[in-house]
Amino acid sequence: MTAIEAPAAEFARNGFCLLPGALTRQQVKSLNDAIDDHQRHFGGLWQRRGEGGRQQCVTILLTHSVFDQSLLNPGVLPLVHHLVGDELVVEEHSVMVRPPMDGPPPAASWHRDRPHNPEHPLAIDALSVVYYLTDVDESTHCFSIVPESIEAKLNPSTQLTCDGSGAHDLLGPAGTALLFHAGSCHAGRLRQTRSERRTVHIYFGLASQPPLSNHTPIPARLVEHAEQEVRGLFRRPNDLTRAMLTQT
Ligand SMILES: O=C(O)CCC(=O)C(=O)O
Numbered sequence: 175m176t177a178i179e180a181p182a183a184e185f186a187r188n189g190f191c192l193l194p195g196a197l198t199r200q201q202v203k204s205l206n207d208a209i210d211d212h213q214r215h216f217g218g219l220w221q222r223r224g225e226g227g228r229q230q231c232v233t234i235l236l237t238h239s240v241f242d243q244s245l246l247n248p249g250v251l252p253l254v255h256h257l258v259g260d261e262l263v264v265e266e267h268s269v270m271v272r273p274p275m276d277g278p279p280p281a282a283s284w285h286r287d288r289p290h291n292p293e294h295p296l297a298i299d300a301l302s303v304v305y306y307l308t309d310v311d312e313s314t315h316c317f318s319i320v321p322e323s324i325e326a327k328l329n330p331s332t333q334l335t336c337d338g339s340g341a342h343d344l345l346g347p348a349g350t351a352l353l354f355h356a357g358s359c360h361a362g363r364l365r366q367t368r369s370e371r372r373t374v375h376i377y378f379g380l381a382s383q384p385p386l387s388n389h390t391p392i393p394a395r396l397v398e399h400a401e402q403e404v405r406g407l408f409r410r411p412n413d414l415t416r417a418m419l420t421q422t
Contacts, residue, residue: 178253181353185257186296188321189355192344196249196351197305206307208238209269209372220271226280226315226364232268232389235396241267242396244305244374246404250351257353258301258378263410264396265300265386266377271370272315272362279364282318284338287377288356288386290327297327300356300379300386307372309347315371318343318363319354327357335359385412394419 184191197205212234213220220229235241245251245264255262291299310316318341326332336359343363344352354360356377379386392415397408411419 178256181253182256185353185355186324188323189327189358190319190321190344191353192346193250193253193351193353194346195349196247197243197307197349199349201243202307202348204240205244205305205374206372208234208240209271209307212238212269225283225362226275227273228362229271229273230268232266233391234269235267236391236393239393239395241269241374244303245376245396245407247351250303250353254301254303254353254378257296258298258380259294261380261382262378262407263381264376264392264407265379265412266375266390267392268375268390270373270375272364272373273370274368275315275364275366277366279366282338282341282361282363284320284336284341284359284361286334286336286357286359290357291380292328292330294380296324296355297357298355298380299383300377302354302356303374303376303378304352304354305374306346306348306350306352307374308370310345310350310371312343312345313365314367314369315365316343316345316363317352317354317360317373319358319360322355322358324355327355381410385410388412388414391415391418 181191290297
Protein backbone atom coordinates (compact mmCIF):
# COMPACT_ATOMS: atom_id res chain seq x y z
CA MET A 175 0.00 0.00 0.00
CA THR A 176 1.21 3.55 -0.69
CA ALA A 177 1.29 6.21 2.02
CA ILE A 178 -2.05 7.44 0.70
CA GLU A 179 -3.93 4.15 0.32
CA ALA A 180 -4.14 3.15 4.00
CA PRO A 181 -5.50 6.48 5.32
CA ALA A 182 -7.75 6.81 2.24
CA ALA A 183 -9.22 3.37 2.99
CA GLU A 184 -9.75 4.37 6.63
CA PHE A 185 -11.48 7.56 5.45
CA ALA A 186 -13.79 5.50 3.21
CA ARG A 187 -14.59 3.14 6.11
CA ASN A 188 -15.19 5.73 8.84
CA GLY A 189 -15.34 9.21 7.31
CA PHE A 190 -12.11 10.25 9.04
CA CYS A 191 -8.47 9.26 9.48
CA LEU A 192 -5.65 10.27 11.79
CA LEU A 193 -2.13 11.11 10.59
CA PRO A 194 0.27 11.06 13.54
CA GLY A 195 3.43 13.15 13.14
CA ALA A 196 2.02 15.30 10.32
CA LEU A 197 3.88 18.26 11.85
CA THR A 198 7.35 18.04 13.37
CA ARG A 199 8.04 19.22 16.92
CA GLN A 200 9.80 22.25 15.47
CA GLN A 201 6.78 23.10 13.31
CA VAL A 202 4.44 22.69 16.29
CA LYS A 203 6.65 25.02 18.31
CA SER A 204 6.81 27.67 15.60
CA LEU A 205 3.02 27.63 15.18
CA ASN A 206 2.46 27.87 18.94
CA ASP A 207 4.96 30.74 19.15
CA ALA A 208 3.06 32.48 16.36
CA ILE A 209 -0.23 32.05 18.24
CA ASP A 210 1.35 33.58 21.37
CA ASP A 211 2.65 36.47 19.30
CA HIS A 212 -0.69 36.97 17.55
CA GLN A 213 -2.62 36.98 20.83
CA ARG A 214 -0.17 39.54 22.27
CA HIS A 215 -0.44 41.89 19.32
CA PHE A 216 -3.91 41.24 17.91
CA GLY A 217 -5.94 39.94 20.86
CA GLY A 218 -9.05 41.74 19.55
CA LEU A 219 -9.09 39.47 16.49
CA TRP A 220 -9.87 36.41 18.64
CA GLN A 221 -13.62 35.74 18.69
CA ARG A 222 -15.01 34.48 21.99
CA ARG A 223 -17.48 31.88 20.77
CA GLY A 224 -19.06 30.72 24.03
CA GLU A 225 -19.19 26.93 24.20
CA GLY A 226 -16.92 26.52 27.21
CA GLY A 227 -14.75 29.54 26.40
CA ARG A 228 -13.80 28.62 22.82
CA GLN A 229 -11.67 31.29 21.16
CA GLN A 230 -11.08 31.32 17.43
CA CYS A 231 -9.17 33.48 14.98
CA VAL A 232 -9.79 33.39 11.23
CA THR A 233 -7.25 36.03 10.21
CA ILE A 234 -3.91 34.72 11.44
CA LEU A 235 -2.70 34.07 7.86
CA LEU A 236 -2.69 37.84 7.26
CA THR A 237 0.13 38.47 9.70
CA HIS A 238 1.81 35.10 10.36
CA SER A 239 2.90 33.37 7.15
CA VAL A 240 4.33 30.52 9.22
CA PHE A 241 0.77 29.11 9.03
CA ASP A 242 1.12 28.59 5.26
CA GLN A 243 2.71 25.24 6.10
CA SER A 244 -0.58 24.07 7.60
CA LEU A 245 -2.25 24.64 4.21
CA LEU A 246 0.56 23.34 2.02
CA ASN A 247 1.84 20.44 4.14
CA PRO A 248 3.39 17.93 1.68
CA GLY A 249 2.62 15.11 4.15
CA VAL A 250 -1.12 15.86 4.10
CA LEU A 251 -2.06 17.73 0.92
CA PRO A 252 -1.62 14.79 -1.52
CA LEU A 253 -4.07 12.73 0.54
CA VAL A 254 -6.55 15.63 0.64
CA HIS A 255 -6.18 16.01 -3.14
CA HIS A 256 -6.69 12.28 -3.62
CA LEU A 257 -9.93 12.37 -1.59
CA VAL A 258 -11.42 15.63 -2.87
CA GLY A 259 -10.15 15.45 -6.47
CA ASP A 260 -8.94 18.04 -8.96
CA GLU A 261 -11.53 20.60 -7.93
CA LEU A 262 -9.73 21.01 -4.60
CA VAL A 263 -9.69 24.56 -3.20
CA VAL A 264 -9.05 26.05 0.25
CA GLU A 265 -12.20 27.46 1.86
CA GLU A 266 -11.36 28.39 5.46
CA HIS A 267 -8.41 28.54 7.83
CA SER A 268 -8.65 29.25 11.54
CA VAL A 269 -6.89 28.66 14.83
CA MET A 270 -8.91 27.55 17.88
CA VAL A 271 -7.92 27.74 21.53
CA ARG A 272 -9.98 25.91 24.12
CA PRO A 273 -8.97 27.08 27.60
CA PRO A 274 -8.64 24.94 30.74
CA MET A 275 -11.97 24.26 32.43
CA ASP A 276 -12.55 24.31 36.20
CA GLY A 277 -16.09 23.05 36.52
CA PRO A 278 -18.12 20.33 34.85
CA PRO A 279 -18.01 20.71 31.05
CA PRO A 280 -21.07 21.53 28.93
CA ALA A 281 -22.60 18.65 26.95
CA ALA A 282 -21.08 18.03 23.53
CA SER A 283 -22.82 19.92 20.75
CA TRP A 284 -23.19 17.29 17.98
CA HIS A 285 -23.50 18.61 14.44
CA ARG A 286 -22.63 18.11 10.80
CA ASP A 287 -20.79 21.05 9.24
CA ARG A 288 -21.99 20.38 5.68
CA PRO A 289 -24.51 18.25 3.80
CA HIS A 290 -23.43 15.16 1.88
CA ASN A 291 -22.80 15.75 -1.80
CA PRO A 292 -24.37 12.99 -3.92
CA GLU A 293 -22.49 14.28 -7.00
CA HIS A 294 -19.07 13.54 -5.50
CA PRO A 295 -17.64 9.99 -5.52
CA LEU A 296 -17.00 10.23 -1.75
CA ALA A 297 -20.07 12.42 -1.03
CA ILE A 298 -17.70 15.29 -0.24
CA ASP A 299 -19.01 18.83 -0.15
CA ALA A 300 -16.14 19.85 2.13
CA LEU A 301 -13.32 18.09 3.97
CA SER A 302 -11.64 19.38 7.08
CA VAL A 303 -8.08 18.98 8.30
CA VAL A 304 -7.49 19.65 12.00
CA TYR A 305 -3.96 19.85 13.42
CA TYR A 306 -3.41 19.29 17.13
CA LEU A 307 -0.86 21.82 18.39
CA THR A 308 -1.01 20.49 21.96
CA ASP A 309 -1.10 16.91 23.23
CA VAL A 310 -4.66 15.56 23.27
CA ASP A 311 -5.52 12.65 25.57
CA GLU A 312 -8.24 11.42 27.96
CA SER A 313 -7.52 14.33 30.33
CA THR A 314 -7.90 17.15 27.78
CA HIS A 315 -10.55 18.56 25.45
CA CYS A 316 -10.66 16.60 22.20
CA PHE A 317 -12.41 16.27 18.86
CA SER A 318 -14.99 13.51 18.75
CA ILE A 319 -16.68 11.98 15.69
CA VAL A 320 -19.24 9.33 14.82
CA PRO A 321 -17.81 6.84 12.29
CA GLU A 322 -19.89 6.70 9.11
CA SER A 323 -18.77 5.01 5.89
CA ILE A 324 -18.78 6.67 2.49
CA GLU A 325 -21.04 3.85 1.33
CA ALA A 326 -23.61 4.84 3.98
CA LYS A 327 -23.26 8.51 3.09
CA LEU A 328 -23.97 7.76 -0.60
CA ASN A 329 -26.92 5.49 0.14
CA PRO A 330 -30.12 7.61 -0.02
CA SER A 331 -31.91 5.20 2.31
CA THR A 332 -29.42 5.75 5.20
CA GLN A 333 -31.20 7.26 8.21
CA LEU A 334 -29.03 10.20 9.23
CA THR A 335 -29.14 11.01 12.91
CA CYS A 336 -26.58 13.04 14.84
CA ASP A 337 -26.81 12.46 18.58
CA GLY A 338 -23.23 11.35 19.22
CA SER A 339 -24.02 7.63 19.63
CA GLY A 340 -20.98 5.50 18.85
CA ALA A 341 -18.67 8.55 18.76
CA HIS A 342 -14.89 8.08 18.91
CA ASP A 343 -12.70 10.53 20.81
CA LEU A 344 -9.72 11.26 18.57
CA LEU A 345 -6.56 11.51 20.65
CA GLY A 346 -2.97 12.09 19.66
CA PRO A 347 0.18 14.03 20.47
CA ALA A 348 0.81 17.57 19.22
CA GLY A 349 1.60 17.36 15.49
CA THR A 350 -1.21 14.87 14.74
CA ALA A 351 -3.47 15.74 11.79
CA LEU A 352 -7.05 14.59 11.60
CA LEU A 353 -8.93 14.53 8.28
CA PHE A 354 -12.70 14.34 8.48
CA HIS A 355 -15.64 14.40 6.11
CA ALA A 356 -17.49 17.65 6.87
CA GLY A 357 -20.76 15.75 6.41
CA SER A 358 -19.97 13.58 9.44
CA CYS A 359 -21.49 14.06 12.89
CA HIS A 360 -18.91 15.48 15.30
CA ALA A 361 -18.34 17.76 18.30
CA GLY A 362 -15.71 19.16 20.58
CA ARG A 363 -15.67 16.86 23.65
CA LEU A 364 -14.91 19.16 26.57
CA ARG A 365 -13.48 18.03 29.87
CA GLN A 366 -12.69 19.45 33.25
CA THR A 367 -9.00 19.99 32.59
CA ARG A 368 -5.96 22.09 33.44
CA SER A 369 -4.77 21.95 29.84
CA GLU A 370 -5.37 24.42 27.06
CA ARG A 371 -6.05 22.76 23.70
CA ARG A 372 -4.82 24.45 20.51
CA THR A 373 -5.85 23.39 17.01
CA VAL A 374 -5.70 24.59 13.41
CA HIS A 375 -8.91 24.02 11.42
CA ILE A 376 -8.86 24.03 7.63
CA TYR A 377 -11.77 23.42 5.27
CA PHE A 378 -11.19 22.33 1.70
CA GLY A 379 -14.00 22.35 -0.88
CA LEU A 380 -14.80 22.19 -4.57
CA ALA A 381 -13.96 24.97 -7.06
CA SER A 382 -17.26 24.47 -8.95
CA GLN A 383 -19.31 25.36 -5.86
CA PRO A 384 -19.81 28.80 -4.30
CA PRO A 385 -17.46 29.64 -1.38
CA LEU A 386 -18.41 27.97 1.90
CA SER A 387 -18.13 31.22 3.82
CA ASN A 388 -16.55 34.62 4.08
CA HIS A 389 -14.70 33.70 7.28
CA THR A 390 -11.10 33.65 6.09
CA PRO A 391 -9.36 36.34 4.03
CA ILE A 392 -6.54 34.71 2.04
CA PRO A 393 -3.44 36.88 1.58
CA ALA A 394 -2.05 37.82 -1.84
CA ARG A 395 1.13 35.76 -1.32
CA LEU A 396 -1.01 32.59 -1.57
CA VAL A 397 -3.59 33.68 -4.20
CA GLU A 398 -0.76 34.98 -6.42
CA HIS A 399 1.82 32.35 -5.46
CA ALA A 400 4.68 31.70 -7.93
CA GLU A 401 3.79 27.99 -8.13
CA GLN A 402 0.76 27.22 -10.24
CA GLU A 403 -0.14 24.21 -8.09
CA VAL A 404 -0.37 26.43 -5.01
CA ARG A 405 -2.31 29.17 -6.85
CA GLY A 406 -4.79 26.49 -7.90
CA LEU A 407 -5.75 25.91 -4.27
CA PHE A 408 -6.84 29.54 -3.99
CA ARG A 409 -8.36 29.97 -7.46
CA ARG A 410 -11.92 30.52 -6.22
CA PRO A 411 -11.54 33.18 -3.50
CA ASN A 412 -14.46 34.17 -1.27
CA ASP A 413 -15.91 37.71 -1.49
CA LEU A 414 -13.89 38.91 1.50
CA THR A 415 -10.62 37.85 -0.14
CA ARG A 416 -11.65 39.38 -3.48
CA ALA A 417 -12.53 42.70 -1.81
CA MET A 418 -9.31 42.73 0.21
CA LEU A 419 -7.13 42.01 -2.83
CA THR A 420 -8.78 44.61 -5.05
CA GLN A 421 -8.85 47.35 -2.42
CA THR A 422 -5.29 46.98 -1.14
O1 LIG B 1 -12.47 20.64 17.71
C1 LIG B 1 -13.44 21.04 18.32
O2 LIG B 1 -13.37 21.38 19.49
C2 LIG B 1 -14.79 21.11 17.65
C3 LIG B 1 -14.73 21.72 16.32
C4 LIG B 1 -16.02 21.68 15.59
O3 LIG B 1 -16.94 21.03 15.95
C5 LIG B 1 -16.16 22.44 14.38
O4 LIG B 1 -15.30 23.26 14.10
O5 LIG B 1 -17.17 22.26 13.65
